[in-house]
Amino acid sequence: MIPFPSLVQRYFAEHLLAQRNVSPQTIAAYRDTFRLLLGFLSDHHHRRVDQLNFGSLSPEAVLAFLDHLEAQRRNSIPTRNARLAAIRSFVHFVLTETGPDHLVLGQRLQAIPFKRCTKPTIGFMTRGEVAAILAACDNTTWSSRRDRVLFTLMYNTGARVSEIIQLQAGDADGQVVRLHGKGRKDRQIPLWPQTRRLIQQWCRTHQLESNQPLFTNRRGTPLTRVGVKFRLVRAVNIAAKNCPSLSTRPISPHTFRHATALHLIQAGVALEVISLWLGHASPATTYNYIEADLKMKADCLSRLDAPPPPPRQRRAQYPQLLAFLEAL
Secondary structure, eight states, X not given: OOOHHHHHHHIIIIIIIIISOOOHHHHHHHHHHHHHHHHHHHHHHTOOXXXXXXXXXXXXXXXXXXXXXXXXXXXXXXXXXXXXXXXXXHHHHHHHHHGGGGHHHHHXXXXXXXXXXXXXXXXXXXXXXXXXXHHHOOSSSHHHHHHHHHXXXXXXXXXXXXXXXXXXXXXXXXXXXXXXXXXXXXXXXXXXXXXXXXXXXXXXXXXXXXXSBSSBOTXXXXXXXXXXXXXXXXXXXXXXXXXXXGGGSOOOHHHHHHHHHHHHHHTTOOHHHHHHHHTOSSHHHHTHHHHHOHHHHHHHHHTSOOOOOOOOOXXXXXXXXHHHHHHO
């Protein structure tokens, strides 16, 4: 019997890193799952973490952990399912390492289903709303000038915020920007002339070397997701004074990505090209943006003939009599 701590260590060191060579982001996500899981199991079974075994990972305990994520930590259902995916991956590794020793328990754990949830409609911005946010970055301060370059590049490329914050100056030194995407898929996106001029001016003003971060905070460290969101919320609040529609719904950095995709669709760009532009794993993911395009739906509806109206019914000849009978 392989000790449980050894199984966890081998899962990360040998299986994920050495054999599968997964990305650092995947390692971090799975690591956070096990930090939460082991702490919960320790409290649930009243044992120290080093005293846990694979039997402590019972289906009942895992289901209690998942309920704890939703009820106590206020995690969303997609987050709950992501934690379960990490647990199921570990269980699959254990079954391959230990043979039939944990077969029954492993099968019960892998039978825990993912929880279904309502899929919200994709949020996006109109061209006018994007322009209002860019105009809110008025170039009067160092931060606002950086935000103008940042948000323009996000709209130009449709990049994920994780791809934007890890950019170096050398990744955008020409007519294209080189994005290091999800799943270690790199791609190149062409830049508008105005975007290129903004980036060149930014790099020249701050004398950025090719290996230095393109977007930093005032301390000189790379911007974080939280930092980008904070600056965007500030710009949206300013832009909402002239564009009230921005105040009616939440706007996140990912909304820029949705806006880029939807505007490309409205411009007639093929879905396969948009899928490559956004770095989607499958073109099927890009189809979701069609669902959000109300203009495209309206155009489709205009091509469909409406059914004829129902025939007009003759008015009753004795309404007083019917009223009398209803009152009885």
